[in-house]
Amino acid sequence: MSKFLKKLFLLNLVLAFLVGLIGAAYLYYTYATLPQLITVADYKPLLSSDIYARGGEKIGELYSSKQGVRILTKYEDIPPQLIKAFLAAEDDSYFEHGGFNVIAILRAVWINALSGKKSQGASTITQQTARTLFLSSEKTYIRKIKEALLTYKMEKNLSKEDILYLYLNQLYLGQGAYGLAAAAETYYRKPLKNLTLAEMTLLAGMPTSPSRFNPIVNPKRAKERQLYVLNRMATEGFITPEEAKEAGQEVLKVQTKKVYKEIGPYFVETVRQLLVKELGEEMLLEQGLKIHTSLDLKAQEKAIESVDKGLRNIDKRRGYRGAKAQVDLADSEALEKFLSDSREKVIKEKNVTLQLKPDGTLVVFEPFAELKKKSKEPLNIPPYIKINDVVEGVVSKVDDAAGLVFVQFSEAQGIIPLSEMLWARPFNPDLHPGEHLNIKKPSLAVKVGDVIDVRVLGNIFTPTPKPGVKSKTPPPSYKDYASLSLEQEPEVQAALLSFDLETGDITTMIGGQDYTKFKFNRSYQALRQTGSSFKPIVYAAGLEQGLTVGTPIMGAPIVYGGKNTDPANKKAAEQESDEAWKPENYDGKFTGDVLMRTALKRSLNTPTIRVLEKATVPYAAAYARRLGIYSPLNMDMSLALGSSGVSLYEMNKAIAVFANGGKRFTPIIIREVTNNQGETIIKDLSLDQRFKEKIDALESEFSDRRVEYKKQLMAYEQKKAAQAPSDDPDNENKEKPPVNGFFFDNPNQLISPQTAYLVTNMLQGVATEPDGTGGKAAALGRPVAGKTGTTNGYYDAWFLGYTPQVVASVWVGLDTEKTLGKGQTGGDSALPIWLPFMQFVHESLPVKDFEIPPNIEFVMVDKNTGKPAGADGIRLPFVRGTEPSATPQTYEEKQVEEKNFMRESF
Numbered sequence: 001m002s003k004f005l006k007k008l009f010l011l012n013l014v015l016a017f018l019v020g021l022i023g024a025a026y027l028y029y030t031y032a033t034l035p036q037l038i039t040v041a042d043y044k045p046l047l048s049s050d051i052y053a054r055g056g057e058k059i060g061e062l063y064s065s066k067q068g069v070r071i072l073t074k075y076e077d078i079p080p081q082l083i084k085a086f087l088a089a090e091d092d093s094y095f096e097h098g099g100f101n102v103i104a105i106l107r108a109v110w111i112n113a114l115s116g117k118k119s120q121g122a123s124t125i126t127q128q129t130a131r132t133l134f135l136s137s138e139k140t141y142i143r144k145i146k147e148a149l150l151t152y153k154m155e156k157n158l159s160k161e162d163i164l165y166l167y168l169n170q171l172y173l174g175q176g177a178y179g180l181a182a183a184a185e186t187y188y189r190k191p192l193k194n195l196t197l198a199e200m201t202l203l204a205g206m207p208t209s210p211s212r213f214n215p216i217v218n219p220k221r222a223k224e225r226q227l228y229v230l231n232r233m234a235t236e237g238f239i240t241p242e243e244a245k246e247a248g249q250e251v252l253k254v255q256t257k258k259v260y261k262e263i264g265p266y267f268v269e270t271v272r273q274l275l276v277k278e279l280g281e282e283m284l285l286e287q288g289l290k291i292h293t294s295l296d297l298k299a300q301e302k303a304i305e306s307v308d309k310g311l312r313n314i315d316k317r318r319g320y321r322g323a324k325a326q327v328d329l330a331d332s333e334a335l336e337k338f339l340s341d342s343r344e345k346v347i348k349e350k351n352v353t354l355q356l357k358p359d360g361t362l363v364v365f366e367p368f369a370e371l372k373k374k375s376k377e378p379l380n381i382p383p384y385i386k387i388n389d390v391v392e393g394v395v396s397k398v399d400d401a402a403g404l405v406f407v408q409f410s411e412a413q414g415i416i417p418l419s420e421m422l423w424a425r426p427f428n429p430d431l432h433p434g435e436h437l438n439i440k441k442p443s444l445a446v447k448v449g450d451v452i453d454v455r456v457l458g459n460i461f462t463p464t465p466k467p468g469v470k471s472k473t474p475p476p477s478y479k480d481y482a483s484l485s486l487e488q489e490p491e492v493q494a495a496l497l498s499f500d501l502e503t504g505d506i507t508t509m510i511g512g513q514d515y516t517k518f519k520f521n522r523s524y525q526a527l528r529q530t531g532s533s534f535k536p537i538v539y540a541a542g543l544e545q546g547l548t549v550g551t552p553i554m555g556a557p558i559v560y561g562g563k564n565t566d567p568a569n570k571k572a573a574e575q576e577s578d579e580a581w582k583p584e585n586y587d588g589k590f591t592g593d594v595l596m597r598t599a600l601k602r603s604l605n606t607p608t609i610r611v612l613e614k615a616t617v618p619y620a621a622a623y624a625r626r627l628g629i630y631s632p633l634n635m636d637m638s639l640a641l642g643s644s645g646v647s648l649y650e651m652n653k654a655i656a657v658f659a660n661g662g663k664r665f666t667p668i669i670i671r672e673v674t675n676n677q678g679e680t681i682i683k684d685l686s687l688d689q690r691f692k693e694k695i696d697a698l699e700s701e702f703s704d705r706r707v708e709y710k711k712q713l714m715a716y717e718q719k720k721a722a723q724a725p726s727d728d729p730d731n732e733n734k735e736k737p738p739v740n741g742f743f744f745d746n747p748n749q750l751i752s753p754q755t756a757y758l759v760t761n762m763l764q765g766v767a768t769e770p771d772g773t774g775g776k777a778a779a780l781g782r783p784v785a786g787k788t789g790t791t792n793g794y795y796d797a798w799f800l801g802y803t804p805q806v807v808a809s810v811w812v813g814l815d816t817e818k819t820l821g822k823g824q825t826g827g828d829s830a831l832p833i834w835l836p837f838m839q840f841v842h843e844s845l846p847v848k849d850f851e852i853p854p855n856i857e858f859v860m861v862d863k864n865t866g867k868p869a870g871a872d873g874i875r876l877p878f879v880r881g882t883e884p885s886a887t888p889q890t891y892e893e894k895q896v897e898e899k900n901f902m903r904e905s906f
Contacts, residue, residue: 040162043133045170047072047288047676048182051268053297054505054671060268064285068176071185072288072676075165078180079192081238083164085204088232091125094164098155126151128207129167173203174210174217175257187215187254197243198250201229202356215254220360252356256348264300266511266521267293271670274689278682279673288676294505294668299498302840303508307494307810310833311513314812315490318821319427323450327394335394335408338451342392343382343410352384368411380459380482382411387456390487395450400441404463406481407454413481415461416454418442420485429821445486458483493815494833495522497652498808498841501659504668506687507841508808518815524687527631527645528813532603532773533789533798533826534624534642537654539600539608540751540759541615541623549758550859550866550876550884553599553607555591558583560609560637583609583641595866597876601765603773603788605641612640626702626750627654630694642789649687651800652809658763659785659802661853662756664748699747753853754879760785760850761877767801773827777801780838782847788826794819799830804848806841810834855880 047070048063061069087094123131130150154163173183183203184192190199205225206213215222230244239247271293275284283289327338347364355363365371365383372379385391393409403418422438424445439445446452461483496510511521520526543549560581583605585591591604599607612620620640621633629651633644649667656665666686673682688695763785767777773788777799786801797812797820810830813820820829857880860873868884878884 040158040165043166043169045070045072045178046286049284049287049289049291051271051291051293053264053293053295053300054507055297057297059263059293059295059297060271062272062285062291064282067286068172068178069182069186070169070178070288071181072169073179073181073192075161075168077192078168079195079200081197082180082192082195082200082204083168084236084238085197085200085229085233086125086168086207088236088238089201089204089229090128090207092232092236094125095160097124124151125167126154126163129163129170130154132170132172133166171207172210173206174214186257189255189258196247196250197230197239198226198247198252201233201247202226202252202254205229215252215356215362216256216354219356219362223356223358223360249358251358253353254356254362255353256351258351263297264295264509265515266519266523267295267300267506267509267669269515269519270509270521270524270687270690274670274685274687275673275682278685278689289681290674291670292672292674293670294500294503294507295509296500296505296507296841299837299841300508303496303498303510303837306833306837306840307496307510307513309836310829311490311492311494311812312487313832314492314820314824314829315488316423317824318429318492319431320424320445320486321427321488321491323395323446323452324392325451326449327451329394329396329449338394339408339410346389346391346410347384350384378460378479380412380414380480381456385410385412385456387458390453390455393452393454393484395446395448395452398443398446398448400443402463403442405442405446405486407452407484409454409484414454414456414484415478415481416442416484416486417461417463419464420457421445424486429819432822453487453489454484455487456482457485491814492820493522493813494830495526495648495811496808496833496837497523497648498806498837499652499656499665499667501656501665501802501805501807504666505671506667506669507806508837520815522648522811524647524649524690526811527647528796528811529791530642530644530646530651531789531791531796531798531826532605532608532642533651533787533800534644534646535600535603535608535640536658536759536763536787536800537624537627537629538612538615538620538640539596539762540658540755541620542596542611543755543758544623544751545615545619547596547611547614548866548878548882548884549595549597549762550861550878551596552593552864552866553596553610555585555594555599555604555607558606558609581637583637593864595861595863595876597762597765598863600762600787601769601772603766608640609637612637623751624654625698627657628695628698628750629654630691630698642791648809648811651798652807655787655800655802655809656807657750658756658759659804659807660756661753661851662749662751664750703747754855757850757853757856758877758879763787764850773825774799774801774831776827776831777835777838779835780842782842783849784838785850786831786834788831790825790827794821794824796820797824797826797829799826799834801831801834801838803838803842804850805845806838808834808838808841852877857883859883 046064046067048061048068050058051060051062053059063069127148158166169179169181171180172178173180173186175183175186177183177186180203181192183206184190184195184199187203188195188199195203202215202222202225205222205228212218213222213225227248230239230248233239234241234244271291272284275289275291279289328334352364355365357363368382371383381387391409393407393414395405396408396413397406398404399406405416405421407414407416418439418441421442425437425439459482461478461481463478490513493513494510495512496508497506498508499505500507509521509523511523511525512518547553560583585605591607594602594604594607596607596611598604599611615623617635617637617639621635624633629646631644631646631650633639636643653665653667656667657663659665666688668684669687670682670685672680672684674680764783766772766788767774767784767786769775769778774786777784777786780803782803784801784803786799789796789798789800791797795813795817798810800807800809802808810833812824812826812829812833856877858875858877860869860871860875861867861884862869863874866884
């Protein structure tokens with residue numbers, strides 16, 4: 001060998017050594033910097049957090065955009081047969097190899113070389129776990145090297161069972177589900193332990209390509225893959241060929257991804273926002289928290305139903321806005337597309353169960369046509385549509401002579417009789433309900449091709465014969481038609497809140513008519529004028545200032561000039577009016593003197609103004625804030641009639657104080673939050689936390705006032721002790737002690753129990769007596785108190801009501817602050833939503849009466865004058881010492897003598 005060749009050989013040898021050394025150094029460095037994974041405790045996956053109602057029902061999931069839903073499952077809790085299904089599908093020699101299957105690699109290389117493309121993979125479960133845990137899916141040599149090193153590291157440090165635990169919890173199985181437990185819940189609504197062999201093998205076929213083998217997206221491919229897994233299990237001896245065949249013939253029920261937001265979307269979003277603030281987004285969305293809330297699922301479902309029905313009735317009183325769209329029935333393709341789209345929309349909204357047949361076809365239960373063939377009775381409604389559902393349809397025929405409208409919807413057809421669309425006159429909210437006229441024939445509202453909403457009333461349409469009309473010919477048969485009514489989606493919005501007075505739970509929350517369209521939560525974000533629903537606060541302030549439920553109040557006309565002066569409401573403070581303000585009662589009429597209880601019961605405006613005169617605006621406003629009203633208030637006489645914008649949450653809390661014997665009511669929205677180890681990290685979180693700054697400001701204000709009161713009381717006591725006894729005990733000029741008002745030593749006793757009860761008693765009259773504005777609430781059939789509210793122009797309608805167990809309030813209005821329509825009062829719009837909800841929640845509750853506190857005396861008084869009366873009077877409650885005496889003037893003189901500390905302190 002020449003010297004040149006020797007030098008070249010040595011040079012190549014050195015270069016090879018250097019390359020090897022560099023390669024070894026790179027491998028060592030790469031190995032050393034691989035993720036730490038010595039035990040399964042080092043596995044920290046992103047875990048979704050679950051939200052539960054107070055009955056334990058799951059109502060929501062929260063998870064990071066980087067990750068879908070994952071439920072961590074211990075290895076011993078995974079069924080052995082399910083593990084075998086994955087081994088058969090992905091790595092049948094898993095327990096024999098050391099992380100790499102050399103035979104499988106050689107086989108894959110040979111097959112891929114022959115086919116000229118990569119059609120065969122050879123990754124073991126350990127390699128797949130390494131890749132999905134820590135590496136990207138990019139196809140590069142560097143990634144392959146890291147995967148091999150990490151595979152070696154895992155096999156060295158972890159047991160085979162540990163690696164399987166990581167693999168089965170980490171893998172993605174489509175529909176946003178990560179890990180076996182999440183996939184079982186997503187596709188089957190089942191825990192892992194309840195899966196059948198057929199269900200297990202469907203999941204086991206998905207890891208290689210979750211989208212390609214997804215039974216919802218590609219049912220035929222999913223079925224083929226399932227059969228492959230079953231055959232592999234039989235080949236490996238995990239199951240018998242007979243078991244494989246039987247499982248392959250099983251009709252599988254699979255589910256579309258469950259949408260929890262339809263149950264309590266505003267509630268769930270409120271919980272999320274609170275916890276993001278308390279815990280941070282990362283912890284909430286990635287650490288698998290269990291969030292137990294106050295929501296009562298059944299009550300929430302009833303609230304949704306009551307709001308929907310109530311808003312539809314209100315909207316119908318406003319008239320019909322016309323068809324949503326038009327379909328050309330002469331165009332068969334356009335009609336078929338409309339019906340197909342409407343069918344898919346219903347299926348998607350309902351999260352219906354689908355059936356994967358042995359031939360790979362996916363159907364909703366069974367094809368509707370097949371069901372009709374098998375049914376002995378007429379079947380006119382598809383199985384995914386239920387009685388009372390509202391669906392979209394297209395008018396196929398209008399028969400004015402018969403008074404019928406024929407409609408095609410989804411896979412079915414139905415009929416709307418004229419009696420179920422009488423309300424469909426042209427839209428006009430300016431008409432009073434008494435001025436509305438029913439339409440005389442269907443064609444005045446709809447025409448062929450109109451896309452409309454219909455409610456499914458029954459499976460078979462049966463025409464109602466006209467009274468006294470006998471037909472010589474038999475009526476036509478409509479056995480193939482469902483019975484329908486005309487509907488329209490409401491423009492009107494509503495909010496509903498309810499509290500459990502015994503537990504403190506916020507049991508229901510409806511923040512609007514449709515969360516998907518507008519996520520603004522009207523239950524606490526909307527500040528709307530309260531109208532007469534604010535009056536109980538004014539009357540309570542009047543009671544504290546010396547009035548009684550039996551005090552005669554003047555109902556004559558009253559005139560004011562106005563100026564807003566509340567420093568907390570800068571906008572209102574700048575508003576001045578030179579015009580006189582002449583408040584009137586709802587009916588435009590004035591009364592003579594009426595008892596205070598009667599004035600509130602009938603919601604009379606001019607007497608209420610005079611109650612505020614007695615209480616004073618500053619005192620009444622302070623009283624409202626004492627009850628928890630933190631929104632700015634209009635500091636003029638219009639305060640009495642609810643001119644200020646206040647949230648439903650504030651109003652519901654305020655009346656809860658009356659219902660709670662004057663004690664503070666703190667609504668709880670989250671009962672407990674536990675981490676992934678089961679440790680409690682939050683307990684009893686109130687929705688008040690969202691408004692902490694505003695509420696703390698109120699508490700600070702009243703704390704200062706309490707200190708000032710105690711100072712004045714001490715000064716009075718010292719001065720009294722230093723004075724000599726007076727020779728004239730009736731001296732009108734002697735100093736009076738400061739009045740405590742509502743500054744009690746117990747900070748949770750916001751107002752006196754006696755005042756709270758007197759207000760409740762007055763509100764019982766509103767809700768149960770025939771001339772009360774909320775008299776329809778008497779249908780609840782138990783002791784109930786409540787107050788209606790209607791604003792000028794019918795922009796807002798309210799009903800606040802409570803029993804000894806539950807307090808619930810409803811607001812109705814339009815976001816654009818337009819009129820609901822003439823006559824749309826709180827009693828006609830909000831109360832009909834409140835009543836069926838409250839009837840439902842009280843079905844399982846015992847009948848209870850409102851507790852009467854100490855120092856309350858009942859006296860028979862004249863219903864007009866308030867003077868003592870005999871058996872022909874009315875029985876009213878009074879705080880002991882304020883009841884009317886036989887000499888009424890004595891009581892009046894007592895009022896003149898009193899100097900009220902609270903009144904002067906403002």
